[in-house]
Amino acid sequence: MFDSKRLVLAHFWVASIGFLIAAVLGEWQMYVRSPLHAWISNSELYYRSVTAHGAAMAYVFPTLIAMGFGYAIAELALKQPLIGVRWAWIGFALVVLGTVTAMVPVSMGLASVLYTFYPPMIANPFYYIGIVLVVVGSWIWVALMSINLHAWKKSHPGEPIPLAMFASVAGAYLWAWTSVGAAIEILFQILPVALGFKSTIDAGLARVFFSWTLHAIVYFWLMPAYIAFYALVPRAIGGRLYSDTMGRIAFILFLVFSMPVGIHHLFQDPQVGWGIKFLHTVFTGIVSVPTLLTVFTICASVEIAGRLRGGKGPFGWIAALPWKNPMMLAVAFSFVMLGFGGAGGLINMSYQLDFAVHNTQWITGHFHLIFGGAIVIMYFAIAYDLWPHLTGKALSDVRLMRIQLWLWFVGMIVMTFPWHYVGILGMPRRMAYFDYGHPAISPEALSVTITFVGGLLLVASAILFIVILLRGHIGNRISLPIFQFSVPVHPPTRLPAALNSFALWITLMIALSIVNYGYPIAQLITLKQSSVPAIPVSVQR
């Protein structure tokens, strides 16, 4: 029983194609600003590319993966046909339409404001309208996830919600609430100016609204990867999930604590006072807890697999793990990158240390390592795990998958480690070119060249990923066992309401966001004389 195959395939294919294009653009950017290339004569082209790369990688690719994976989970974990398939297709169409609407002005050079918008710079209105359509499409998914869960609960009163579905719905609610910040910024601040109804905008307030979305969006990207850790990895490598309860607690903590942390992106900003900045530092510390809990639970689950396969002693179980299995390789790589990236994140959380790295290449390295590395490598693993169930055909070349994962892992390390290093040297982000002849910048030249080589490995890996998926459509038709999620050591029979529903946690999520964002927003709204003239980017000045 898996009726929504075409729906899920459509999401994964559009996501993957967008991902490949954006990866190639990213590598081009690294090439033109490296010492290997002369100074780019038209730097507008560079920022056009950065805008396309960022918008595709941040808004389109992970959103479609979360949506497609969510629909698959709703059907496979709840073991009932997906309710609202027509609406799901409408949501998908909105995401595709929005992507095209946004990318047309971007490719014409009318919207080179990056994916983070930067008002008072104002781009062509269709760029923002396109992004709103993408988000509206994803809100349909949020509603459908909720509706499917409630239908299941009605017919299964008192039964524990399968962990994969519980986590997927937590991710959907998280996204619904976190996307509100950027939605307010676009609908009430930017679009009225872009459409010509207003000529001024409060840039500081816009940054506060955007920070509401900008940090928690990372947890939305991360949800599919964490669902894979809990619900796919133990099954795929022949183990058991160590603790179902700990999984639920981790996802609840993400839901509650992802939002009230975003002002750590604004530590150096003049429009937020230090008290609020300190508060957000504390909450950023708290939101590292679910990740640290997950690391323990998943390592313990993997150890069970190693011991079931005959591994003995304190380390023998590691050697006994099925290292030829792509899922095993992916989760190991993911954890290594999560370890380094997470340590970097704890450094950014401390505003004193952040002074040394804010807006340097360190930050670029940090989020590429966490998102591009730890999270995206699990997207690959999810696709490989689901693909035979979507196409009905075997994914037979396991060796090619391992090569693809190795290339991604090595490429990501080679690219992001030098970025961290030059960031500490003070190399700023978002530069179309550098004067490598300058004595202050010349020590950074070699590192930039190395990152370009890392990028080459990543592009090779992205192409291989597409090749593997394509070959999955022409393989031999096979009959598959029913899709299974991980089985916990102690499967829950009855759960307390707190671990089996969301009302309490959604209330807490909204309340905490209001506490941590209400004051700075109210303060800025009541502040006089803080709106400034908008600067249209398509006008030559």
Add this chain to the structure above:
Amino acid sequence: MAAQAELRWAILVIAIVVFLLGMVVYMSLHWALMPPARIETIDPTTLHLAGEFTEGNLGTAIEPDGSVTVRVIGQQYSFTPQCLLLPANTPVRFRSTSSDVVHGFIISGTNVNVMLEPGYISTFEATFKTPADRVMPCHEFCGVAHAAMWARVRVIDKKDFFKQAGKERRLSCV
């Protein structure tokens, strides 16, 4: 047994987070290392007409109380002044803003890291230990020529600085 191991790990995790936050608090109190605090607004359209950011007032100033303040404006695609002259071993207060879009700056090899937003005044305090020539790039995307927006910082010996300051009202090394 399993639940105990989990509980021990959870306690360790909380201890790590509390320790890290404790270091942040300690540094905040002990070295008074805080992010910029007060919220001050300013109209970017009249910066050049009146107030502390008129052209003649930009650069490094010795205040009546003897403290050192440097005033800088960011605009597409340069800083004014383009070269900051600062004394070593002296607390320096930065006061800066933007006349158009969001900018920022970092001074290489130091902890000076500031966002500039039109409509708001950014402040930052720092002490430079040694005389040196440093670069000060804009570190926030501010438009197509963002990559061209680099200023310089010259930190000179404290005595030389105050000697020079006796002769001129505002100092820079443009």
